[in-house]
Amino acid sequence: MAKKEKKIQHIKGERVAVWTKKETLEYEDELKTLQIELLKMQNHIKDTGMKVLMIFEGRDAAGKGGTIKRITEHLNPRGARVVALDKPSDVEKTQWYFQRYVQHLPSAGEIVLFDRSYYNRGGVEPVMGFCTQEEHKEFLHEVPEFEKMLINSDIKIFKFYFSVSKKEQKRRFDKRRTDPLKQYKLSPVDELSQQLWDKYTIAKYSMLLASHTDHAPWTIIRSDNKKKARINCIKHILSNIDYPDKIKTKKIEADPQIRIPASDEIKLMETEMSLTKKSNLNH
Numbered sequence: 001m002a003k004k005e006k007k008i009q010h011i012k013g014e015r016v017a018v019w020t021k022k023e024t025l026e027y028e029d030e031l032k033t034l035q036i037e038l039l040k041m042q043n044h045i046k047d048t049g050m051k052v053l054m055i056f057e058g059r060d061a062a063g064k065g066g067t068i069k070r071i072t073e074h075l076n077p078r079g080a081r082v083v084a085l086d087k088p089s090d091v092e093k094t095q096w097y098f099q100r101y102v103q104h105l106p107s108a109g110e111i112v113l114f115d116r117s118y119y120n121r122g123g124v125e126p127v128m129g130f131c132t133q134e135e136h137k138e139f140l141h142e143v144p145e146f147e148k149m150l151i152n153s154d155i156k157i158f159k160f161y162f163s164v165s166k167k168e169q170k171r172r173f174d175k176r177r178t179d180p181l182k183q184y185k186l187s188p189v190d191e192l193s194q195q196l197w198d199k200y201t202i203a204k205y206s207m208l209l210a211s212h213t214d215h216a217p218w219t220i221i222r223s224d225n226k227k228k229a230r231i232n233c234i235k236h237i238l239s240n241i242d243y244p245d246k247i248k249t250k251k252i253e254a255d256p257q258i259r260i261p262a263s264d265e266i267k268l269m270e271t272e273m274s275l276t277k278k279s280n281l282n283h
Contacts (some may be wrong), residue, residue, distance in 0.1 A: 027227045027231070030231055031070060031230070031231065031234075033247070033251070034231065034234045034235065034238065034252070035070070035073060035074045035234075036074075037234075037238050037246070037247050037252065038071060038074070038075060038234065038237075038238070039074060039075065039076075040243050040244070040245055040246070041237075041238060041241055041243045042075050042076060042079055042080065042111060043243075044241070044242075044243035044244060045079070045109060045110070045111060045241075045243075046076075046079050046109040047109075048109075049108035049109050050108070050109065050154075050156060050241075051105075051106040051107065051108060051109075051110060051153075051154055051155045051156065052106060052110070052111045052112070052155070052156045052158070052241070053105060053106055053112050053114070053150065053155050053156065053157050053158070054071075054111065054112070054113045054114065054157075054158045054160070054237070055114045055117045055119065055157065055158065055159045055160065056068060056113065056114060056115055056116070056117075056160050056162065057116065057117065057119050057122075057123065057159070057160065057161050057162070058160075058161050058162030058163065058164065058221075058223065059162075059163075059164055059169060059193060059200060059204075060169070060173075060187075060189065060190045060193045061164065061169050061172040061173055061176070061185075061190070061193075062162035062163065062164040062169070062223050063162050063164065063223040063226045063229050063230070064115055064116070064160075064162050065115060066226055066230065067160075067162070067221075067229060067230045067233050067234075068082055068113050068115055070230045070234070071113065071233075071234060071237070072113065075111070079109055079110050079111060080110070080111040080112075080113070081104075081106075081110070081111070081112050081113070082112075082113045082115055083101075083104045083112060083113065083114050083115065083117075084114075084115040084116065085100065085101075085104075085116070088100060097118070097121060097135075097139065098118055098142075098146055101114075101117065101118045105150070105155065106155060118139075118143070118146075119143075119207060119211075121135065121136060121139040122136075122139060122140065122143070122203065122206070122207035122210075122211065123200065123203045123204065123207060124189065126203055127196055127199045127200055127203050128189060128192070128196075140206060140207065140210035140211065141210070143210065143211050144210070144211055144213050144215075144216070147211070147213070147215065147216040148213075148215055148216075150216075151215050151216065156241070157216050158219070158236075158237060158240070159211075159216060159217065159218045159219065160218075160219050160220075160221055160233055160236075161204070161208070161218055161219070161220050161221070161262070161265075162221050162223040162229060163220050163221065163222055163223060163260075163265070164223045164224060165224050166194065166197050168224045169193060169194065170194055173186070173190065173191075173193070173194070176190075201269070201273075204269075205266070205269050205270075205273070208262050208265065208266050208269075209266060212262040212263065212266065217261070217262060218262035218265075219236055219259060219260075219261070219262065220259070220260040220261070220262055220264075220265045221233050221236075221258060221259060221260075222257065222258045222259075222260065225258075228255065228258050229258065232254045232255050232258040232259045233259070235252045235253065235254040235259070236254050236259050238252040239252050239253070239254065
């Protein structure tokens with residue numbers, strides 16, 4: 001049974017004892033420490049004129065939005081922007097694919113967080129039939145070169161893929177259906193996610209294989225446990241930017257069970273797909 005600790009809260013002027021799980025209090029303490037580090041990091045980015053782009057991808061309900069919220073919660077909004085683009089307009093559909101994303105890239109001293117990104121064409125679009133096979137193929141061919149151009153323009157890129165299991169995704173969808181505060185998150189595309197799970201897996205594999213490069217590597221975040229996913233994603237960011245008065249390295253060391261190099265994920269997916277293929281042949 002989980003240990004609980006007493007926390008005093010003030011509700012309408014009265015002191016009320018609230019029993020909270022010990023692990024929740026530990027998470028809140030650790031998160032606060034890391035958010036202070038993020039502020040130090042942001043000040044350094046502003047002072048030095050760094051340009052930082054963070055891309056958050058993953059299946060629906062993988063926990064991208066919740067992580068972005070914790071990263072930006074206490075940052076100065078003048079130097080940190082979240083970009084979550086809607087489906088392209090009729091005009092945007094006629095433009096170069098990357099065009100609508102380019103205008104949102106960071107300027108000097110700025111952090112930009114993409115809640116889904118141009119990688120829509122690597123995942124949702126081909127699975128849902130929103131682009132042709134040729135457009136998908138062309139995107140996978142072009143994206144490494146596009147990112148090389150960004151890096152040559154002194155943009156530091158973080159690419160996170162939040163990896164949630166099929167069972168956990170279903171549980172989160174079921175919760176969204178019954179929670180009035182979360183129902184807005186459900187979309188027709190979400191409703192098909194479980195049905196199209198295998199197609200999304202193939203799209204994820206193709207995307208990682210084509211765009212996990214030395215100059216712009218992917219980092220996989222295991223996100224069945226949302227709190228651990230948030231903590232380890234932030235630790236990865238802090239570990240990869242040097243700034244003054246940085247906390248001890250041990251405090252920002254990511255858990256190798258949660259933060260996985262994409263090269264390991266690719267190998268794991270290849271093994272799983274090979275086993276599935278053998279199993280299907282045997283039946």
